[in-house]
Structures are given as structure tokens and as C-alpha cells.
Amino acid sequence: MAHAGGARAARRTQAVEALLDATLECLATVGFAATTTRGVAQLAGVSQGLQQHYFPTKAALIDAAINRLAARLIDEASQPVAGATERERAELLLRQVWETYRLPVFAVVAELLVLARTHPDTAAKTAATLVAVTDRVLAVATDALPSYARRDRFRDALLLALAAIRDTTTVARIPGTAPALPTLEAITAAFLHAVDKAPTRRGTQPGAGA
Secondary structure, three states, rough: OHHHHHHHHHHHHHHHHHHHHHHHHHHHHOOHOOEEEEEEEHHHHHOOOHHHHHOOOOOHHHHHHHHHHEEEEEEEHOOOOOOOOOOHHHHHHHHHHHHHHHHHHHHHHHHHHHHOOOHHHHHHHHHHHHHHHEEEEEEEEHHHHHHHHOOOHHHHHHHHHHHHHHHHHHHOOOOOOOHHHOHHHHHHHHHHHHHHHOEEEOOOOOOOOO
């Protein structure tokens, strides 16, 4: 009986994960309006009856998919940063964020930002996701870049760099927009220039944690 229960739980987990991945894929490729529970079930290889058992409505499916997206993005943002020098780690951190935002699944965020204008619940969840991911990147950066983190402009400079990366990688999905967008190298140079020129915050000691 225990074995049978474990097998059922495994099948449930597999079906739910397939449905959520299919929902994210549909949102990224065809948008919210064209995403249907039937289409998601077909893409996931799950019967619509089973889909409705786990997620009775499209809203429930979208809600769970946003949670999955948040977990995936936070996991990506939590990757440690290696590098012999602090400057190298700063460059690698921003490149890591750049590559994360270029993932196909991140196209879902652009769709959610549009949807958020008319769906308050989606707006709240999208905002929470973006804030959580940003907070995670800030935490990783603070650990990886301790002397930079003690500079007055560190947080603002990093937030500007993250916003530039997020907006650039989003707009870059539209063909022909490259001439209007900064490169990763330009964004990184601006961040490093800002923190290099900033004084150390008062009350911090050399070698102290941020």
C-alpha cells in the first residue's frame, strides 16, 4: 500500500510539473489571451480531466505557474559567483544575471507585466516575484563583493544595472531594437564606475561585512 501511495504521489508531482511547465511555455510563446487549459493539457501530455482536477480554472493554473516561475528565477539568482578579484566577480555576477534574463522562461515576465495592468492579483504576484529575485541578487552581490557593498552608491548602482539588464533583455526580444539598447559591457562599465568613485559609508571598517 505504501508503495502504491508513493507511486501515486510521484505521478501527481510529474503531472503537476508538466502542467506548470506547459503553462509557462504557452505564456511565453502565445501570450495570456491565447493560453487555454485545453492547450496546456495537450502540451503537457495530460488529460484535460486530470488538469481540471489539479487546477480547476485557468486562473488557478496561472497562479501556480507564477509561483513556479518565481522559484526558478530565485534559484537562478542564487548561484554563487566565482572570481579571483572583486572586479571579476562583479563582472561575472552581472553576466550571470544577463544570461538568466535571456532564458526563454523569462519572456513570461514581460507577458505578466502587461497582464498586471488589468489583473490586480497577477500584478501583486508579479511584483512579489521581481522584488524577491532582486533581493536575492542583492544578497548574493553583497556576499561576493564585500568592499563594493560598503560603498555609498552600491545598492543604487546595482539596482540601476539590474533594471538596465532586465529592460534590455526584454526589449531585445523585439527584432531590430539592438541599436536602441546598451550592451552588457556598457552596463557593467557604468556599474563599476559608479562604485569605484563612491566613498565608503561612514561607520564601516575595512574588512567588515556589509
